[in-house]
Amino acid sequence: MLSNRLKHNTKSIFNLNSTQKRAKKEIEDKVEFGSYPFENVSCQVCNSIKSRILSEKDxxxxxxxxxxxxxxxxxxxxxRMVQDAYNNFYALEYRRLYSGREVPNLDNLKINEARGEKIYSYLEQFIKIKNRPVKVLEIGCSAGGILSYFKNAGCETLGVDLDANYIGYGREKLGLNLVEGTLRDVPSDFTPDIIIYSHVLEHILDIKAELLKLKSVCTKNTLLYIEVPGIKNIHASYNFNFLHYLQNAHTFHFSLTTLRNLMYKNDFKIIKGDEFIRSVFVKREEPESKEYFQNDFKEIGSYLENTERAWNKKQFSFSVIKRKFYLFIKNILVKIRCRLLKWKHQSLP
Ligand SMILES: [Zn+2]
Incomplete structure (x- = not known):
């Protein structure tokens, strides 16, 4: 365990609204009474079960x-929860807990369009060399904000997502070609040049099956864009707060090295990437080489320990500032009271 604050207790780091509190209680009850069963899994890269616990709560x-x-x-x-439990969780509680709303939140559409622009820039060097409209497929596309940017930039786009509400909105309002489902529901006549997984891969349970299917969809020239929240980017994306990064919907937590290891093991090799994480992969044609794998255990451990230390230091400084402010105000109030008493005393006949 990285620190005591990561031991299990039911305390949230956010002030949850009533919708979130209800959703959280429903999850806790289903876990307690066994309708959301759990399973133990081994490492999906090396199959080892030798591991250390980092946190017991989200x-x-x-x-x-x-x-x-x-x-x-x-x-x-x-x-982790088994697949059926996760399916029910996504259908019934996920949106309410994470967004605090009972209905789909489409305010994110503009944010996703801006993300689409960033992804397009990241891939532009590959797009520009094609002398025809590039075919882009996005898995888990929501209402299609990211794809909308690619479509406006002249690409031929197709998106798949499990949420019918979002799909309907993207079709109707943005005129996008969207299909309800997963990678398995992509029409066989759509051969993508680029496949986007933006904040999707870390939610998938059977990652080996997903990558195996993906391999059959990719040609040797297909670019696979993968974006996930990087576990070595908590200082920048989560202001040093590891607990803020932890969310129960995530089953994997990648550094660029561990993502690269997983992809290589499943026949993909990296073209470019960073710790944000934004990355591009293509199918690996050459045989597997053991030298390619890199153990990131020590580096991740020391990164997380330093991040947790920095977070605790920040909290300590904040509490010192709060205490100084409290004493300052108290001092002023005491002075005012003394003045009032003095004035009252002088006013007496
Ligand atoms: Zn492993």
């Missing part, structure tokens, strides 16, 4: 065990 105060593989450094959730 940012909402849900019971959530995150561990790091000592053999390769992959950080993963285990035990």
């Amino acid at each position: 940012r909402y105060g849900l019971h959530y065990t995150v561990r790091v593989c000592e053999n390769c450094g992959l950080v993963y959730t285990s035990p």
Whole structure:
């Protein structure tokens, strides 16, 4: 365990609204009474079960065990809810807990369009060399904000998502070609040049099956863009707060090295990437080489320890400032009271 604040208790780091409180209680009850069963899994890169626990809770105060593989450094959730439980969780509680709303939140559309622009810039060097409209497929596209940017830039786009509400909105309002479903529901006549997984891969349970299917959809020239919240970018994306980063919907927590290891193991090799994480992969044609794998266990451990230390230091400084402010105000109030008493005393006949 990285620190005491990561031991399991039901405390959320946010002030939850009533919708979120209801959703959280429903999840806790289903876990307690067994309708959301859990399973233990081994490391999906090296199959080892030798691991260390990093945290026992997530940012909402849900019971959530995150561990790091000592053999390769992959950080993963285990035990975790089984697939059926996750399916029900996404259908019934996920949106309410994470957004605090009962209905789909389409305010994110503009944010996703801006993300689309960033992804387009990241891939522009590959897009420009094609002398025809590039075919772009996005898995888990929501209402299609990212694809909308690509479409406006002249690409031929197709998106798939499990949420019928978002799909309907994207079709109707943005005129996008969207299909309800997963990678398995992509029409076989659509051969993508680029496949986008933006904040999707870390939610998938059977990652090996997903990558196997993906391999059959990709040609040797298909670019696979993967964006996930990087576990070595918590200082920048989550203001040093590891607990803010932890959310029960995530089953994997990648550094660029561990993502690269996983992809290589499943026949993809990296073209470019950073710790944000934004990355591009293509299908690996050459045979697997053992020298390619890098154990990230020590680096991830020391990054997280330093981040947690920095967070605690920040909290300590904040509490010192709060205490100084409290004493300052108290001092002023005491002075005012003394003046009032003095004035009252002088006014007496
Ligand atoms: Zn491992």
